[in-house]
Amino acid sequence: MLKTFSIGGIHPEENKLSAQSAIQELPIPKIATIPIAQHIGAPAKAIVKKGDEVKVGQVIAQSSGFVSANIHSSVSGTVFKVDDVMDATGFRRTSIIIKVDGDEWLEHIDRSEDLVTEITQTKEEIIKRVGDAGIVGLGGATFPAHVKLSVPPGKTAEVLVINAVECEPYLTSDHRVMLEKADEIMVGIEILMKALEVKKAIIGIENNKPDAIAHMTQVATKYSGIEVCPLKTQYPQGGEKQLISATMKREVPSGALPIEVGAVVQNVGTAFAVYEAIQKNKPLFERVATITGKSLKNPSNWKFRVGTPVSDIIEAAGGLPEDTAKIVGGGPMMGKALVSVDVPLTKGSSGLLLLAEEETARKATKACIRCGKCVSVCPMGLEPYLLMVLADKKEYERLENDAVMDCIECGSCSFTCPATRPLLDYIRLGKGKVGQIMRARK
Amino acid sequence: MNTKVLVAPSPHIHSGDSIQKNMYGVVFAMLPALLLSFYYFGLGSIIVTLTAVASCYFFEFLIQKYLLKVEPTIKDGSALITGILLAFNMPANLPIWIIIIGALVAIGIGKLTFGGLGNNVFNPALVGRVFLLISFPVQMTSWPKALGFQTSYLDAETGATPLAIIKEGLNKGDSLTDLMAQLPSNMDMFLGNMGGSLGEVAGAALVLGLLYMLVKKIITWHIPVSIIGTVVVFSGILNMASPEAYAGPAFHILTGGLLLGAIFMATDYVTSPMSNKGMLIYGIGIGILSVVIRVFGAYPEGVSFAILIMNAFVPLINVYVKPKRFGEKRK
Numbered sequence: 028m029l030k031t032f033s034i035g036g037i038h039p040e041e042n043k044l045s046a047q048s049a050i051q052e053l054p055i056p057k058i059a060t061i062p063i064a065q066h067i068g069a070p071a072k073a074i075v076k077k078g079d080e081v082k083v084g085q086v087i088a089q090s091s092g093f094v095s096a097n098i099h100s101s102v103s104g105t106v107f108k109v110d111d112v113m114d115a116t117g118f119r120r121t122s123i124i125i126k127v128d129g130d131e132w133l134e135h136i137d138r139s140e141d142l143v144t145e146i147t148q149t150k151e152e153i154i155k156r157v158g159d160a161g162i163v164g165l166g167g168a169t170f171p172a173h174v175k176l177s178v179p180p181g182k183t184a185e186v187l188v189i190n191a192v193e194c195e196p197y198l199t200s201d202h203r204v205m206l207e208k209a210d211e212i213m214v215g216i217e218i219l220m221k222a223l224e225v226k227k228a229i230i231g232i233e234n235n236k237p238d239a240i241a242h243m244t245q246v247a248t249k250y251s252g253i254e255v256c257p258l259k260t261q262y263p264q265g266g267e268k269q270l271i272s273a274t275m276k277r278e279v280p281s282g283a284l285p286i287e288v289g290a291v292v293q294n295v296g297t298a299f300a301v302y303e304a305i306q307k308n309k310p311l312f313e314r315v316a317t318i319t320g321k322s323l324k325n326p327s328n329w330k331f332r333v334g335t336p337v338s339d340i341i342e343a344a345g346g347l348p349e350d351t352a353k354i355v356g357g358g359p360m361m362g363k364a365l366v367s368v369d370v371p372l373t374k375g376s377s378g379l380l381l382l383a384e385e386e387t388a389r390k391a392t393k394a395c396i397r398c399g400k401c402v403s404v405c406p407m408g409l410e411p412y413l414l415m416v417l418a419d420k421k422e423y424e425r426l427e428n429d430a431v432m433d434c435i436e437c438g439s440c441s442f443t444c445p446a447t448r449p450l451l452d453y454i455r456l457g458k459g460k461v462g463q464i465m466r467a468r469k
Numbered sequence: 470m471n472t473k474v475l476v477a478p479s480p481h482i483h484s485g486d487s488i489q490k491n492m493y494g495v496v497f498a499m500l501p502a503l504l505l506s507f508y509y510f511g512l513g514s515i516i517v518t519l520t521a522v523a524s525c526y527f528f529e530f531l532i533q534k535y536l537l538k539v540e541p542t543i544k545d546g547s548a549l550i551t552g553i554l555l556a557f558n559m560p561a562n563l564p565i566w567i568i569i570i571g572a573l574v575a576i577g578i579g580k581l582t583f584g585g586l587g588n589n590v591f592n593p594a595l596v597g598r599v600f601l602l603i604s605f606p607v608q609m610t611s612w613p614k615a616l617g618f619q620t621s622y623l624d625a626e627t628g629a630t631p632l633a634i635i636k637e638g639l640n641k642g643d644s645l646t647d648l649m650a651q652l653p654s655n656m657d658m659f660l661g662n663m664g665g666s667l668g669e670v671a672g673a674a675l676v677l678g679l680l681y682m683l684v685k686k687i688i689t690w691h692i693p694v695s696i697i698g699t700v701v702v703f704s705g706i707l708n709m710a711s712p713e714a715y716a717g718p719a720f721h722i723l724t725g726g727l728l729l730g731a732i733f734m735a736t737d738y739v740t741s742p743m744s745n746k747g748m749l750i751y752g753i754g755i756g757i758l759s760v761v762i763r764v765f766g767a768y769p770e771g772v773s774f775a776i777l778i779m780n781a782f783v784p785l786i787n788v789y790v791k792p793k794r795f796g797e798k799r800k
Binding site: 117279365366380386399402405406413441447 | 477738742
């Protein structure tokens with residue numbers, strides 16, 4: 028029996044249309060729009076102004092706190108303006124807009140393909156460099172990576188868990204990076220292990236990627252302490268707590284962080300970015316994303332520069348299909364619908380999914396038939412039907428008691444509901460309000 | 470480029486599951502038992518089934534449209550299930566007017582007075598059945614014999630069910646061994662070759678339906694398995710303690726409405742608990758009550774009452790029995 032997490036879960040159609048498409052390089056955009064907030068936490072502070080010349084890899088916005096991350100220029104050229112423009116969420120946020128002129132990189136960045144395996148930096152140097160390089164979790168949550176590496180006093184990390192499950196349907200960027208950059212990933216993992224002072228790393232990969240499991244297992248034999256753990260394909264296994272449950276059989280307590288059970292989780296793409304930052308002096312300004320959809324001509328995987336407009340990657344994959352009704356940044360389960368194709372791709376862009384109306388249309392809400400399916404699929408052991416009713420009735424105290432804050436917003440409940448009730452929509456509203464109440468109490 | 474796009478929160482896809490799919494899945498699972506009842510009881514079975522289903526549809530439409538003035542929901546398939554289940558709980562020679570009254574009570578009182586599908590506390594078909602059992606005890610307990618396809622309806626040859634044979638015999642002071650000898654073999658009972666209501670005789674067909682529903686994930690194993698398991702354990706203990714006074718597990722499983730109740734009645738979404746743990750408690754409760762009523766009660770059969778009693782506890786179970794939360798400390 029393959030391992031998986033302890034409760035709930037669903038298995039949507041996988042639709043990994045782009046799994047066989049090797050990573051290609053997307054052309055550099057003419058104008059790059061680089062938001063100063065591409066991570067969870069405080070937005071960075073812009074340190075360039077109109078007219079400044081910038082090079083690839085140069086810091087253009089400085090981290091403004093512990094949970095924050097530097098932003099680097101992904102292109103070379105002239106700062107055209109620093110202004111509020113619409114980002115992927117539909118809100119106007121400060122971005123640095125650069126007119127591109129050639130492709131001039133900072134000199135200390137090593138652009139060769141040579142594999143550097145020797146790790147010369149100390150633990151402290153690694154953590155600092157990861158922070159300086161603006162690395163965030165590349166799974167989609169964009170939590171600054173150096174924060175997770177800074178183990179709080181009194182706690183010890185035992186195992187580094189590498190999140191390579193890619194449980195969202197359609198997405199294949201992690202899959203391709205594993206097939207094409209396995210050695211670099213392994214060195215990245217060794218670097219992370221050194222920073223955390225752990226002897227063991229487990230790479231969790233779902234068994235719908237047998238080629239990646241085989242390749243990574245074989246490459247891992249060259250490195251000590253790194254093992255590949257094949258997992259049963261089950262959404263939302265990429266959830267931090269679910270992945271720890273699947274690979275380590277430990278449950279992170281409600282409201283606690285993974286370090287509570289001795290685990291630190293990093294995305295496989297993050298491990299690759301860490302390799303580049305430490306061994307190649309290359310900050311995070313480009314990454315791989317999947318562009319996919321059933322009607323799209325060429326579902327494929329692309330390495331892009333941060334700030335490239337969404338429309339460019341769509342063009343590269345054969346243009347926007349006629350029947351596109353929704354453009355999702357990320358996967359179909361947790362991704363966010365974009366308001367326009369003119370917004371830029373960012374560090375958190377793991378994929379772009381074009382859905383036709385019949386795939387994504389919401390059906391009319393019917394009465395709850397109390398089938399309990401939402402309860403049995405909830406990976407956190409919650410009762411979504413009840414949380415929806417309580418949120419609707421504004422019973423915030425009961426919502427809190429029924430652990431609404433444990434919800435990881437995976438959407439399994441809404442996905443499953445035969446009465447097509449928008450369970451997660453209501454739960455989010457309830458969570459927002461309960462969160463406010465809890466903060467006010469402190 | 471087309472610039473008009475939908476913006477809505479995640480998830481952006483849906484499983485495609487629907488109320489209809491589940492309801493018609495249950496109907497499909499009931500087909501083997503239905504067909505077998507046609508085979509055993511013939512014309513009477515067809516008349517009873519058609520009357521029950523048609524009346525349920527009719528009353529649901531009529532009451533919703535003209536009395537409650539809401540959009541009728543007959544298309545969701547739940548009235549069809551209630552109709553078939555109601556027929557499953559009736560003898561094949563029940564007069565048509567009694568069937569119609571049963572349907573009116575089931576749909577009108579059991580379902581729509583509570584607000585329709587999703588809001589009823591008690592299983593509508595059981596409400597109808599128990600109402601008839603109390604109101605028309607003679608007609609409701611005169612079962613035609615399972616003789617193969619027969620064209621007679623009202624004047625079919627009748628006989629007692631295995632449960633009634635045992636109950637009445639024990640009350641008269643007969644020995645259990647002698648009584649058991651009068652019963653059909655276990656295999657005959659499993660295949661449905663005995664007296665009883667339409668849907669309760671054919672254990673094999675009901676189990677086939679259960680397997681279908683489990684494979685299709687229409688229901689989970691928790692309720693049927695906990696009911697059947699409890700009955701096996703409880704009746705097994707009684708039987709071991711006093712073999713001459715209490716029949717064993719095989720008898721209790723194969724006779725009467727136990728399998729029908731465990732597979733199709735107790736698993737009704739609306740009137741059963743939401744969490745797996747709750748379902749187990751509910752199932753164990755039904756199992757214990759069924760045996761208690763059968764063995765110690767006045768009626769030979771107790772499953773219907775057991776389910777209705779446990780239905781009443783479901784809201785309480787839902788409030789107090791929470792699923793195991795992720796990350797909860799195990800004691």
